[in-house]
Amino acid sequence: MNYQESAHILEKINSAQKILLSCHAHPDSDCVGSSTVLSGVLEKMGKQTKIICPDEVPDFLQFIEGANTVEKQRFEDFDFSEWDLYIMCDTSGWKRLFMDTNFTPPTLPLIVIDNHTSNKGFGSINLLDYETSSVCEMLFNVLQDWNIEITKSMATSLLAGMLGDTGSFQFEVYKNTFSIADKLMNLGADRELAAYNLFNNLPLDLIKFWGLVISKLTVDPKGFAYVALTEAEYAPYLHIYGTRETAAQLIISKVGGTNFGFIMTEDTANNSSVSFRSRGGVDTSKIAVALGGGGHPGASGAWIRNTPFDEALQKILDLCRAV
Numbered sequence: 001m002n003y004q005e006s007a008h009i010l011e012k013i014n015s016a017q018k019i020l021l022s023c024h025a026h027p028d029s030d031c032v033g034s035s036t037v038l039s040g041v042l043e044k045m046g047k048q049t050k051i052i053c054p055d056e057v058p059d060f061l062q063f064i065e066g067a068n069t070v071e072k073q074r075f076e077d078f079d080f081s082e083w084d085l086y087i088m089c090d091t092s093g094w095k096r097l098f099m100d101t102n103f104t105p106p107t108l109p110l111i112v113i114d115n116h117t118s119n120k121g122f123g124s125i126n127l128l129d130y131e132t133s134s135v136c137e138m139l140f141n142v143l144q145d146w147n148i149e150i151t152k153s154m155a156t157s158l159l160a161g162m163l164g165d166t167g168s169f170q171f172e173v174y175k176n177t178f179s180i181a182d183k184l185m186n187l188g189a190d191r192e193l194a195a196y197n198l199f200n201n202l203p204l205d206l207i208k209f210w211g212l213v214i215s216k217l218t219v220d221p222k223g224f225a226y227v228a229l230t231e232a233e234y235a236p237y238l239h240i241y242g243t244r245e246t247a248a249q250l251i252i253s254k255v256g257g258t259n260f261g262f263i264m265t266e267d268t269a270n271n272s273s274v275s276f277r278s279r280g281g282v283d284t285s286k287i288a289v290a291l292g293g294g295g296h297p298g299a300s301g302a303w304i305r306n307t308p309f310d311e312a313l314q315k316i317l318d319l320c321r322a323v
């Protein structure tokens with residue numbers, strides 16, 4: 001057994017018929033890969049499943065089999081009472097699903113499968129593994145525990161989650177990450193398809209957005225890099241997927257002489273988002289948690305709502321300077 005929780009999770013699944021799954025807001029290859037693979041396995045077991053997500057799954061993730069079945073859903077309006085069991089993958093808290101700040105989490109039995117260090121468990125069963133690249137890597141272990149055969153397309157989906165969450169094995173690589181990736185390759189995972197779609201087929205407007213970020217990049221004397229864009233500056237790029245995440249990854253975390261950094265965008269008046277990246281020793285998830293968000297030491301983020309731009313930026317700068 002890779003995980004002692006695997007058997008308990010399977011018991012819960014066996015006694016349920018209608019099983020709900022979800023992807024977090026701003027879905028990525030790890031939440032889409034893990035939920036679609038798990039949903040496929042459950043369907044083969046004869047279960048009825050549905051995957052819901054507060055956002056649309058973007059085009060570049062449609063190569064993941066079953067991504068087109070993920071339903072965009074306002075969680076505040078969803079009728080959870082029809083479902084027997086809820087399995088939530090790659091989601092550190094309810095706040096990544098409900099868009100309103102005032103919400104009531106559903107009461108149905110919940111299984112949480114996650115690797116975010118800020119996730120201490122809020123389900124009836126919690127499978128948490130912080131020493132793993134991604135939930136897709138965790139799910140590989142779980143499927144082994146259940147003796148489930150992994151098809152070529154499942155292997156591609158799981159590898160996509162691993163590639164996405166490690167930035168092609170640059171970070172969040174743990175002791176079993178390479179050996180599991182190797183097993184997925186041997187099962188026929190299409191690495192080229194995943195890498196092309198995840199990293200090398202980017203919209204021109206996204207690349208132009210990076211130009212704006214580069215032109216405004218600042219290095220604080222305390223040793224971190226940052227960019228903050230006002231609503232007016234960010235508005236032309238708001239509709240593009242992955243602006244903040246890619247800029248954080250490809251620009252903020254590459255500035256020599258800094259240990260970490262962030263990009264903040266004011267998405268609508270007085271409502272901002274911030275993404276942190278660290279490249280040495282600084283646990284940015286602590287800053288994110290202090291702002292009401294979460295994530296990993298190397299990559300984390302938060303939403304700062306109902307706060308004017310200058311005040312939100314000052315809040316983040318104060319926390320970063322205190323690191």
Ligand SMILES: [Mn+2]
Pocket residue numbers: 024028030031090
């Ligand atoms: Mn994710």
